[in-house]
Amino acid sequence: MRKRRKKKRKKEKRFELPGGVKQIIWGIIMIVFALLVVLSFFGKAGTGGGYFMRGATFLMGSTVFLLPLVLIIAGVTLLISKNEEENFFNRAAKSLWPVIIAVFLLLFGIAGILGSYNIQAKNGGIIGFLLSWPFLRFLGFWATLIIFSAAVVVGAVIFYRFLGIFSKKKALATDEAKPGEQKPSIIRKIFTPKFKVKQVPPFGKKQNKIEEFQEPIKTEIKKTSTVFSYVPPSLGLLYSDKGIPNSGDTNVNSAIIKKTLQNFGIEVTMSEINIGPTVTQYTLKPAEGVKLSKITSLSNDLALALAAHPIRIEAPIPGRSLVGIEVPNKGRAEVRLRNLIEADSFQKSSMNLVLALGRDVAGFPIYADLTRMPHLLVAGATGTGKTIFLNSLIGSLLYQPSTSNKSAGPETLRLILVDPKRVEFPVYERLPHLLCPVIYSAQQTINALKWLTGEMERRFEILAAARARDIISFNAKALDKKEDPLPFIVLIIDELADLMAAKGREIEAGIVRLAQMARAVGIHLVVATQRPSVEVITGLIKANITSRITFQVASQVDSRTVMDTSGAEKLLGSGDMLYVSAVTPKPKRIQGAFVSDKEIKKVVSHIEENFDNLAISMNDDLVNELNKGIEQGSISFHRNNENGTEEPLYEEAKKVVLESKRASASLLQRRLRVGYARAARLIDILEDKGIVGPPEGSKPREVYGDVETMQQSEGLEKEDGWEKV
Numbered sequence: 001m002r003k004r005r006k007k008k009r010k011k012e013k014r015f016e017l018p019g020g021v022k023q024i025i026w027g028i029i030m031i032v033f034a035l036l037v038v039l040s041f042f043g044k045a046g047t048g049g050g051y052f053m054r055g056a057t058f059l060m061g062s063t064v065f066l067l068p069l070v071l072i073i074a075g076v077t078l079l080i081s082k083n084e085e086e087n088f089f090n091r092a093a094k095s096l097w098p099v100i101i102a103v104f105l106l107l108f109g110i111a112g113i114l115g116s117y118n119i120q121a122k123n124g125g126i127i128g129f130l131l132s133w134p135f136l137r138f139l140g141f142w143a144t145l146i147i148f149s150a151a152v153v154v155g156a157v158i159f160y161r162f163l164g165i166f167s168k169k170k171a172l173a174t175d176e177a178k179p180g181e182q183k184p185s186i187i188r189k190i191f192t193p194k195f196k197v198k199q200v201p202p203f204g205k206k207q208n209k210i211e212e213f214q215e216p217i218k219t220e221i222k223k224t225s226t227v228f229s230y231v232p233p234s235l236g237l238l239y240s241d242k243g244i245p246n247s248g249d250t251n252v253n254s255a256i257i258k259k260t261l262q263n264f265g266i267e268v269t270m271s272e273i274n275i276g277p278t279v280t281q282y283t284l285k286p287a288e289g290v291k292l293s294k295i296t297s298l299s300n301d302l303a304l305a306l307a308a309h310p311i312r313i314e315a316p317i318p319g320r321s322l323v324g325i326e327v328p329n330k331g332r333a334e335v336r337l338r339n340l341i342e343a344d345s346f347q348k349s350s351m352n353l354v355l356a357l358g359r360d361v362a363g364f365p366i367y368a369d370l371t372r373m374p375h376l377l378v379a380g381a382t383g384t385g386k387t388i389f390l391n392s393l394i395g396s397l398l399y400q401p402s403t404s405n406k407s408a409g410p411e412t413l414r415l416i417l418v419d420p421k422r423v424e425f426p427v428y429e430r431l432p433h434l435l436c437p438v439i440y441s442a443q444q445t446i447n448a449l450k451w452l453t454g455e456m457e458r459r460f461e462i463l464a465a466a467r468a469r470d471i472i473s474f475n476a477k478a479l480d481k482k483e484d485p486l487p488f489i490v491l492i493i494d495e496l497a498d499l500m501a502a503k504g505r506e507i508e509a510g511i512v513r514l515a516q517m518a519r520a521v522g523i524h525l526v527v528a529t530q531r532p533s534v535e536v537i538t539g540l541i542k543a544n545i546t547s548r549i550t551f552q553v554a555s556q557v558d559s560r561t562v563m564d565t566s567g568a569e570k571l572l573g574s575g576d577m578l579y580v581s582a583v584t585p586k587p588k589r590i591q592g593a594f595v596s597d598k599e600i601k602k603v604v605s606h607i608e609e610n611f612d613n614l615a616i617s618m619n620d621d622l623v624n625e626l627n628k629g630i631e632q633g634s635i636s637f638h639r640n641n642e643n644g645t646e647e648p649l650y651e652e653a654k655k656v657v658l659e660s661k662r663a664s665a666s667l668l669q670r671r672l673r674v675g676y677a678r679a680a681r682l683i684d685i686l687e688d689k690g691i692v693g694p695p696e697g698s699k700p701r702e703v704y705g706d707v708e709t710m711q712q713s714e715g716l717e718k719e720d721g722w723e724k725v
Contacts, residue, residue, distance in 0.1 A: 027078030034071035037064075230409020230611055232399045237602045238338035238595065246331030247273075247280040253306055257282055257325060260305040264298060266290055271322055274362040277333040278576050278591045279312075279326040281361040286323060292316065295323055299570075310570040318586050326361060326589065328572055335575070337392050337593040340365050341399050348401070352472060353413075353488060353524070355396045357549075357579060358592040366579075366590050370397075370490070370526075371472070373547035373581060374519035378528035379537065379562045380551025385575035385592055386528050387424050389549070390492060391600050392593045393526065394428070397490065398603060409433075409611065411484065412475075416452075416491045418445050420498035427600055430608045430669055430676070435489070437675040442502035445493070449510030452491065452523055456514065459486060459521035471522035488522040496529040497536045508538055515544035532558045547581040563587060608666055649674065653682040654691060663692040663701040 037056075040049035056064045247253075254270045261268050267287040274281040286295065292315040303311040306327055314324040340346060340356035343365055353370035360366055370376070380386050394415070400408030407413075410432045418439045419425035425438045439445055459471070468474035475485035491514075493499065499507045514525060527545065529536050532553060550562045552571040559568035567587055568578055575592035649672055656671045657663045663686065668679035683701075686692045693702035 023078050027075040030071045030075035030078065034068040034075065037068045037071070230407050230411065231402060232408060233603050233606045235338055235342050235399075237606060238341070238395075238599050239336050241336045241339045242334040243331070245275055245277050245280075245329045245333040247275045247327075248330050250275070250280060250282075253280075253327060254282055256305050257284070257302060260302055261295070261298065264294070264301070266294055266298075268295075268323075275329075276361040276363050276591065277329075277335050277359055278572055279328055279361055279589070281314075282325045282327065283317065283320075283322040284325070285321065292323065310572075312567060312570045312589070314589075318584070318588075324361070332574075335359050335591050335593050337395050337595045337599075340367075340593055341396070346401070353397065353490075354400065355393055356593055358575065358577075358590040360591075361589050366588070368547075368579075368581070370524050371488075371519075371522075372583070373524070375515050375525040375545045375547065376527070377537065377541070377545045377548040377562070378526065378551075379532040379548070379553070379558075380530065380568075380577070381553055381558075382530050384551035384571075384573045385577070386530065386551055387494065388575065388594060389551075389577070389592050390424070390494060390526070390528060391597075392595045394492070395595050395600065395603065398433070398607065410487070412487045414487045414489050416448055416489065418448070418491070418493040418499070420445075420495050424494050425492075427597065427604060430666060431604055432607060432611055432665075432676050434676055436677060442499045442507065445499055446503055446506045446510060448491070449507070449514065452489065452518070453510065453513055455489070456518045456521050456523055459523075460517075462486070463521065470520040486522060488524065490524050490526065492526045492528075494528055496527050497531040500536050504535075508540060512540045512544055515541070532562045534561060537561060547579075549577050549579050550587075551575075551577045649678075649682060650685060654686060654689075657686060657692060657703055661703050663703055 036045055036049065037052070039045040040053045043050065045052070053064070056067070250273050254273065258268060258270055261284075267290070268284040269287075271283040271285055274283070286292070296313045296315050299311045299313050302313075302325065303309045308327050310328070312326040314326065316322060317324045335358050337356060340358070345365060345367060346354060346356060349367065351367070351369035351371070355368050355370055357366045357368055378386055378389060397413060397415070398408055400413070402408065413433055414435045415428075415431070415433045416435050416439070417425045417428055420440060420442070422440050428434065429438055436448070439448055463470070463474055466474055466477060468477060471486050471488070478485045496507075511525060511527065514523060518524070525545070527541075532550075548562055550559060550568040550571075552573045553559050553562070553568045556566040556569050559566050562568065563578065563580055565587065571577065571589075575594060577590055577592050578587035579590050580587050652672060653668055656668065660667060663683060665676055665679040665683055668674065668682055669676060672679070672682075674682075683692065687694060687701075691704060693704065695701060
């Protein structure tokens with residue numbers, strides 16, 4: 001047995017030129033031979049050329065003068081035609097016989113035509129005589145002429161067919177050729193597949209075919225005459241997608257995958273190829289009886305064969321009887337928030353709080369409804385894209401489409417931002433949507449969680465009195481009665497690990513309490529951490545927050561801590577993430593949307609400048625209670641003060657307004673360094689006192705009086721006080 005195996009190995013060809021290289025070599029040979037024939041015509045090819053001319057003239061007669069032209073046409077055809085499709089002419093091109101047949105048909109056809117005119121003169125040489133004499137004897141002159149003319153036409157058609165294939169290939173190549181893309185080497189051409197693979201075009205070239213990842217909550221809300229004053233910022237403040245992904249030679253990669261699996265005894269049938277912004281997914285169908293565990297265990301072997309790392313295998317693809325092998329692209333494409341927001345699936349979505357997550361492995365946009373999540377846990381190592389994702393999430397909330405029954409303004413959406421690192425959320429300090437200034441300490445976070453718990457209980461009482469099941473149905477009734485709706489409240493925590501290290505027990509209790517009950521009243525949590533350990537993401541937090549996003553992590557242990565499954569350790573970073581929810585328990589790979597700090601600053605500045613005088617639908621007393629609790633370090637019941645004399649910043653706010661001769665919440669925010677809610681409350685107190693006038697649309701409020709009048713009134717009050725004493 002060993003001897004037989006050795007003999008077989010000796011017979012195997014270790015190296016064989018691809019068919020395309022052979023084709024080029026034969027084309028060059030034909031052109032060189034044509035040039036030698038031309039030199040022989042003029043006696044410049046030496047003795048050999050003379051012998052060739054005499055022999056060729058004897059065989060072909062006058063047809064020999066057309067031999068160089070026919071050979072040059074054949075050589076050029078072989079040089080410029082690159083036939084890679086598996087059809088009749090491409091298989092034939094590997095053995096060159098169609099070109100050879102075309103040459104002979106042209107030469108012999110012309111020789112036969114020349115020989116048939118005068119058979120005694122032998123103008124077509126001995127070949128023309130031998131070909132034309134039988135036809136002339138039995139069929140006559142005209143039939144012979146038609147037959148040989150048909151042979152010439154057939155030879156010309158074969159040449160034309162080869163040139164036609166080349167023109168089609170050239171047209172198709174314009175879509176695939178990219179500047180700077182390296183051509184495959186001769187060694188990789190050996191792996192050119194012998195099968196067809198359906199390739200899906202990159203997402204940059206696809207039509208706007210959008211898939212909504214989660215079905216929206218269908219709520220029948222009657223259209224009312226309520227018109228929200230908030231209008232989403234212009235999309236011109238954001239940047240569009242940049243670049244097209246470079247997946248390399250997908251056909252060669254498909255052949256390598258199939259060959260590698262065959263080497264391990266796994267027979268598969270390659271299916272379509274999906275080119276995404278970050279990875280390319282090669283789908284395959286294993287033969288009957290093949291265990292999927294055999295394929296998933298070969299990820300390292302496939303990475304070695306493809307020279308790409310890391311390789312992620314999805315077996316099976318949810319909803320399909322296929323296995324997906326995700327290979328990193330050689331060149332990435334940027335996924336921008338603007339392209340996701342301006343799509344019809346976002347603008348015309350019936351979701352209540354639609355979030356633009358990013359694009360999947362096929363390049364299709366993915367959206368989710370925060371009210372259906374209803375809370376979100378985000379985890380990943382440092383520098384993998386968590387903060388950018390939170391910025392894009394806030395951007396999605398601010399760009400919610402405005403309709404007759406929903407808006408993204410402060411009337412229907414309020415935010416509480418927690419940033420223990422003190423570097424990520426200061427850009428949102430002047431955002432009108434904030435219920436309070438950005439929170440930086442653990443104690444302030446605990447106070448905010450306590451306030452949210454009290455607000456949750458208050459809202460439950462309101463829903464019970466209105467006999468409404470949840471906030472959506474309550475707001476529908478409120479808008480129908482032309483009353484103010486209850487706004488959604490979203491608490492976003494940028495780094496949970498720092499808070500858990502300082503006040504772990506209280507923070508966990510507050511998060512779990514809200515996660516269990518706050519969904520129905522419109523309070524939602526988004527919690528992010530860069531340390532996915534069991535000390536930070538406890539069992540209670542995981543049990544109550546079922547929607548999770550994981551960016552690249554260091555190990556399988558961290559991936560299982562967040563998602564209860566491995567896979568996040570094989571992500572590529574820079575926004576590459578896995579998403580799971582109660583609706584889709586199996587991880588779905590998404591390239592997150594990118595939004596820069598410059599874009600966020602422009603959006604926030606636009607909202608601050610244009611919507612500074614928006615009315616607040618939240619109860620001002622409750623907002624002030626939240627601000628007071630955060631500032632003093634404890635939660636206390638807010639004491640409603642009609643005249644505002646107990647407001648410690650009232651006198652200072654009054655002075656600022658009278659000195660500047662203008663009144664706005666943003667002015668008090670900057671001068672007094674307070675949040676929007678407290679600044680708006682001070683403006684309301686000043687209006688009740690008669691110091692400033694009521695709002696007049698986009699015009700600024702009028703200011704009554706000046707600093708001198710204020711000082712005089714204060715002096716009179718003091719004198720009156722002494723007289724009373």
